[in-house]
Amino acid sequence: xxxxxxxxxxxxxxxxxxxxxxxxxxxxxxxxxxxxxxxxxxxxxxxxxxxxxxxxxxxxxxxxxxxxxxxxxxxxxxxxxxxxxxxxxxxxxxxxxxxxxxxxxxxxxxxxxxxxxxxxxxxxxxxxxxxxxxxxxxxxxxxxxxxxxxxxxxxxxxxxxxxxxxxxxxxxxxxxxxxxxxxxxxxxxxxxxxxxxxxxxxxxxxxxxxxxxxxxxxxxxxxxxxxxxxxxxxxxxxxxxxxxxxxxxxxxxxxxxxxxxxxxxxxxxxxxxxxxxxxxxxxxxxxxxxxxxxxxxxxxxxxxxxxxxxxxxxxxxxxxxxxxxxxxxxxxxxxxxxxxxxxxxxxxxxxxxxxxxxxxxxxxxxxxxxxxxxxxxxxxxxxxxxxxxxxxxxxxxxxxxxxxxxxxxxxxxxxxxxxxxxxxxxxxxxxxxxxxxxxxxxxxxxxxxxxxxxxxxxxxxxxxxxxxxxxxxxxxxxxxxxxxxxxxxxxxxxxxxxxxxxxxxxxxxxxxxxxxxxxxxxxxxxxxxxxxxx
Numbered sequence: 297x298x299x300x301x302x303x304x305x306x307x308x309x310x311x312x313x314x315x316x317x318x319x320x321x322x323x324x325x326x327x328x329x330x331x332x333x334x335x336x337x338x339x340x341x342x343x344x345x346x347x348x349x350x351x352x353x354x355x356x357x358x359x360x361x362x363x364x365x366x367x368x369x370x371x372x373x374x375x376x377x378x379x380x381x382x383x384x385x386x387x388x389x390x391x392x393x394x395x396x397x398x399x400x401x402x403x404x405x406x407x408x409x410x411x412x413x414x415x416x417x418x419x420x421x422x423x424x425x426x427x428x429x430x431x432x433x434x435x436x437x438x439x440x441x442x443x444x445x446x447x448x449x450x451x452x453x454x455x456x457x458x459x460x461x462x463x464x465x466x467x468x469x470x471x472x473x474x475x476x477x478x479x480x481x482x483x484x485x486x487x488x489x490x491x492x493x494x495x496x497x498x499x500x501x502x503x504x505x506x507x508x509x510x511x512x513x514x515x516x517x518x519x520x521x522x523x524x525x526x527x528x529x530x531x532x533x534x535x536x537x538x539x540x541x542x543x544x545x546x547x548x549x550x551x552x553x554x555x556x557x558x559x560x561x562x563x564x565x566x567x568x569x570x571x572x573x574x575x576x577x578x579x580x581x582x583x584x585x586x587x588x589x590x591x592x593x594x595x596x597x598x599x600x601x602x603x604x605x606x607x608x609x610x611x612x613x614x615x616x617x618x619x620x621x622x623x624x625x626x627x628x629x630x631x632x633x634x635x636x637x638x639x640x641x642x643x644x645x646x647x648x649x650x651x652x653x654x655x656x657x658x659x660x661x662x663x664x665x666x667x668x669x670x671x672x673x674x675x676x677x678x679x680x681x682x683x684x685x686x687x688x689x690x691x692x693x694x695x696x697x698x699x700x701x702x703x704x705x706x707x708x709x710x711x712x713x714x715x716x717x718x719x720x721x722x723x724x725x726x727x728x729x730x731x732x733x734x735x736x737x738x739x740x741x742x743x744x745x746x747x748x749x750x751x752x753x754x755x756x757x758x759x760x761x762x763x764x765x766x767x768x769x770x771x772x773x774x775x776x777x778x779x780x781x782x783x784x785x786x787x788x789x790x791x792x793x794x795x796x797x798x799x800x801x802x803x804x805x806x807x808x809x810x811x812x813x814x815x816x817x818x819x820x821x822x823x824x825x826x827x828x829x830x
Contacts, residue, residue, distance in 0.1 A: 313538075313574045317500040320573070325507040328499070329477075330489045332519065337818055338510050339487055339519050345378040352487060354518065391459050393448050398433030400440075400449040402458035410458055442472070443479050487519040493530040501537050502526060504573065505566035517562075525562050537567045538574065542587070568592075583617065590630050597630045602637050607644040611657055615702060616640045619695050627792065639688040646671055657696075662708035669715055682717050732757070747813065748826050751806050759784055759797040769825040771814065774799070774807055 324330075332339040334352045341352035344359040351359035356374055358366060366377050394401050394409035401409030406424060408416060412431060419427065438449045441457035448457035455472060456464055464475050477490065489506070491499050509517055532548075534540055545563040568589055575581055577592040586605035590597065602620060607613040616637065623633055646668055647654045654660060669686070676682040690711040696702055727735075734740055735757060744750040755766050765786050775785050775796070782804045783796040799807075807825065814822050 313536075313570075314497060314500070316573055317497075317504055321500060321504050321507060325503045325510075326500075328490070328492045330491065330503075330506065330519075332487045332489075334487060336487070336510075337513050338515075338517055339489075341516065345374065346381055346383050347379070348383040350383075360520065391446060391448055391457070396428055396431050396433055400433075400437060400447070401451075402448045404458060442476055444476075489519045489522050489526070491526050493527055495530075495535050497536050498529065498534065501570045502529070502566060505562075505569050508569055509565075522562070529563070537563075537570045542567060542571075579621070583621065586613075588620075593624070595624070595630055600630075600634050602630075602634060603641075604637065606641045608648050609644055609655075611702075612640065612644055612647070615657070615696060616692075618699075618701055619692055622695065622699070629789070635684065636688045636692070639685050640692065642685065643668065643689060656704065657702050658704040658706065660709050661706040662710070665709060665711065669711075673717070683719070686711050686716055748810060751810050752826055754803055754806060755784070758803060759786075759799065761786060761797075762790070765789060767824075767826055771811065771822055771825050773825055774804055 334340045334343065334350060341354065342357070343349070344351050344353050344362055345357040346359070346362050349359060349362060351361070354360050355363035356366065358374070358378065362378070362381060365381060366372070366374065369377060392403055393399065394403060394412060395407040396409070396412055399409055399412065401411065404410040404413045406413060406416070407428075408424075415431070416422075416424070416427065438452065439455075440446070441448050441450050441460055442455045443457075443460050446457055446460060448459070450456055451458055451461050454461045454464075460479070464470070464472075474490075474492065477492075491502060494502060506517070506522070509515070528548075532540075537545070542564070545567045546560060548560050548563050568591070572589075572592055577594070579593065582588050582592045586603070588602040588604070590602070604613050604617060604620075607616055620633055620637060623636065624630075646652060647660075652664070652667070654664060672682060672685055676685070693705060693709050696705050735753070741750055741753065744753065752763075752766050755761060755769075756763065759766075765788060768789075769784075769786055773785055775783050777783065782799050782801070784799045784803075784807075785794060785796055787793075788795045810825060814825070814827065818827070
């Protein structure tokens with residue numbers, strides 16, 4: 297890998313990357329243990345349903361601890377359980393000890409520690425109450441468990457009590473200091489990510505990725521999962537994300553029991569951010585690649601990576617890149633562009649199939665396209681994708697001729713209207729009047745348990761917006777004309793322009809109430825009127 301500005305120092309790392317990381321990472325993200333507020337929009341969440349718990353809800357509106365306690369209780373009614381259970385965090389309260397007077401070892405069974413539990417069967421299993429009165433505790437008390445909130449005695453062969461020793465053993469016998477730190481409760485309601493397991497440069501790279509995710513605030517990150525990712529990342533032995541190529545992180549395998557999709561997604565996201573920081577962005581950097589990242593091209597619209605690597609013919613790949621670059625420069629959305637790339641991918645696979653083997657653009661003539669039409673009909677059989685493949689490929693051929701990208705394309709390489717499959721007659725898309733009447737009844741609208749859902753339903757019915765446009769409404773979406781009449785301002789993504797729709801006073805009041813709810817949840821404001829739950 298080479299860079300236009302700067303040389304490669306080692307293993308794909310450009311000179312100056314360390315200095316860039318130190319310059320952009322803020323002090324609050326330069327710590328080895330990152331602690332976040334429980335209401336943080338990215339690393340936190342809504343409060344646990346258990347009163348006075350204070351920790352973020354992670355499962356069934358409860359924190360990890362209380363959701364696990366709820367499952368162990370047989371999954372009773374969540375509201376009843378939340379009102380009755382203790383707000384204490386499981387695993388961070390004193391453990392019960394042996395019932396033998398003066399014994400401070402942890403319980404093992406029948407109210408006895410491991411040592412006394414072994415002695416009781418050898419005594420013939422007498423009545424426990426009377427037997428406990430005859431048994432004495434050890435004369436010399438050992439050291440207490442190293443966990444700060446645990447008052448039990450440590451095992452003779454361990455620095456932990458019996459219960460914490462089992463937890464340490466099941467966790468893989470980590471470093472004693474790291475295990476003690478992981479058991480420490482950082483305080484009521486706080487979430488934290490421990491990055492001490494990572495070497496210096498790699499820790500900076502992960503800190504930078506976390507800082508970017510926090511600044512963008514577009515999706516939620518659960519700290520405990522990031523903490524596990526850090527341990528998996530440390531196990532790879534790399535000193536920098538750039539020490540391995542992108543394909544390595546795309547196929548990264550997690551520890552047993554951890555979902556691979558989340559780990560790979562985080563690793564790839566972090567790798568691409570560090571790569572962009574190291575090498576920059578723009579067409580000069582991205583165009584030669586076989587996988588284009590929209591973020592590196594200044595495209596803020598969320599979308600997938602444009603993968604040209606699946607186009608096996610070099611001449612077809614080069615033409616596809618020129619076509620896609622031109623489409624992006626004309627404002628075509630990233631989703632439509634990705635769909636066009638997949639059309640070329642399928643056409644490439646057809647050209648490489650046995651019996652076709654078109655080795656140049658000059659071989660793409662009308663007889664070959666007729667064979668492709670038959671192959672396309674066999675696979676798609678007249679579905680919506682059938683028409684999309686023919687239409688996109690036809691536009692591709694027309695662009696090659698219009699721009700003079702390759703004069704070798706035969707003049708007969710074109711699809712005609714008769715080549716498109718016949719579309720079945722579409723049913724009416726409008727809702728029936730009696731259905732709309734039911735939806736507009738206040739009693740039915742009030743059945744929504746979320747006021748934001750009720751509001752978006754009103755906007756869809758009264759303003760006629762598409763659901764995608766309604767969910768992207770800006771926070772300040774109401775404007776007034778010279779007479780003070782309110783209008784809903786939104787971006788019509790299909791027409792690629794802003795539009796105004798008149799609204800009544802009731803809908804304006806509903807929008808104002810939603811704005812107040814958003815400000816209560818995010819005091820610094822939010823870019824949209826209807827932010828996602830996470």
